[in-house]
Amino acid sequence: MxxxxxxxxxxxxxxxxxxxxxxxxxxxxxxxxxxxxxxxxxxxxxxxxxxxxxxxxxxxxxxxxxxxxxxxxxxxxxxxxxxxxxxxxxxxxxxxxxxxxxxxxxxxxxxxxxxxxxxxxxxxxxxxxxxxxxxxxxxxxxxxxxxxxxxxxxxxxxxxxxxxxxxxxxxxxxxxxxxxxxxxxxxxxxxxxxxIDNNYKDQISRYFQQVFHVYPKYENVKNEDDKFICRLYNGDQLIIEGEGKSKKKAEQDASKNALVHFNVIT
Missing domain, CATH: 1.10.1520.10 (Ribonuclease III domain)
Known part of the structure; x- marks a missing residue:
């Protein structure tokens, strides 16, 4: 919604x-x-x-x-x-x-x-x-x-x-x-x-290279609350989204959500 x-x-x-x-x-x-x-x-x-x-x-x-x-x-x-x-x-x-x-x-x-x-x-x-x-x-x-x-x-x-x-x-x-x-x-x-290794962007990058032999792609847009929504892709396939007050935070959030999506972390 x-x-x-x-x-x-x-x-x-x-x-x-x-x-x-x-x-x-x-x-x-x-x-x-x-x-x-x-x-x-x-x-x-x-x-x-x-x-x-x-x-x-x-x-x-x-x-x-x-x-x-x-x-x-x-x-x-x-x-x-x-x-x-x-x-x-x-x-x-x-x-x-x-x-x-x-x-x-x-x-x-x-x-x-x-x-x-x-x-x-x-x-x-x-x-x-x-x-x-x-x-x-x-x-x-x-x-x-x-x-x-x-x-x-x-x-x-x-x-x-x-x-x-x-x-x-x-x-x-x-x-x-x-x-x-x-x-x-x-x-x-x-x-x-x-x-704690909470650099989720590095973690998902390593996972993508090991499993898909490519790097994840990120797309950032601003929402109506003036926060960033980051979409993480495997090629052209949208995997997950994340949110943050900056592009960096949004990319980290999307990366973390992707790690959960792939059952790498819980």
Whole structure:
């Protein structure tokens, strides 16, 4: 089902509620950040609102059912996600430089590989789940019931980045950096992450050469959400699609999906 058809579905979802100050404080306390103050709760609430639960022309035919159902919202988390993605990359780069170059004198290749593995969608969606951010997502009923809802990995990745954006807008860079580093040091096992081969594009390339004696072909297009859809082909045969915020991420996602399709990974 495409996006237009999705937004023709009744969006109202009784499972939604806006995140509260106490929810945010509890997330911070779980990271031993005990003096966190909230200046603007609306920033944090917006950081959990998916576009599917915003006031859209496509939803005009549906009548608001009233409380306790949450009304459709004015803004989604998309711009905060964009901001959070940039800040996350900066903080992670600085952190691994100090920890692995200044202390252990690791080279640029090592640092680049480590950063890629920390900021990849798989890791970020896990961090989001570790913090239980999915409990606070505001999504349409269709997203909840038909699109993996609060288990959707892309959505979990997005909301982790958008929360970072909200913290930055409320408190600035230093507090945001402290939050990110606390999450990294609490939930990331660097021994495990360095052993994981999550360069799915390399893996599917090796598989194609071994089995089909050709390289996979990729075709990238932008969708209506301004994200990239990558189609992976064996010759002229479409095998699978992937999605990402950049061509690189979309190609990795398509490659991973192809590996699952061919039962190389589960």
């Amino acid at each position: 495409n996006k237009t058809e999705t937004f023709k579905k009744n969006p109202y979802n009784v499972n939604n509620r806006l995140i509260t100050e106490s929810d945010i404080i509890n997330i911070m306390k779980s990271l031993n950040i005990n003096d966190f103050k909230i200046n603007n709760i609306v920033l944090y609430q917006t950081s959990f609102i998916h576009k599917s639960y915003c006031r859209l022309p496509e939803y005009s035919e549906f009548e608001y059912p009233g409380a306790p159902c949450l009304p459709l919202q004015e803004k989604s988390y998309e711009t905060m996600e964009f901001l959070g993605d940039s800040i996350l990359g900066s903080v992670v780069s600085s952190y691994i430089y100090k920890r692995f170059y200044e202390i252990h004198n690791q080279n640029e290749g090592f640092l680049t590989k480590l950063k890629i593995r920390i900021v990849c969608g798989e890791t970020l969606s896990k961090l989001s789940s570790d913090l239980k951010l999915q409990e606070h997502l505001v999504i349409s009923r269709y997203q909840e019931e038909q699109c993996s809802g609060r288990r959707n990995l892309n959505m979990l990745e997005d909301v982790f980045e958008s929360l970072i954006g909200a913290i930055y807008l409320d408190h600035g860079y230093q507090v945001t950096s402290d939050f990110i580093i606390r999450v990294i040091e609490r939930y990331i096992d660097f021994t495990d992450i360095l052993l």
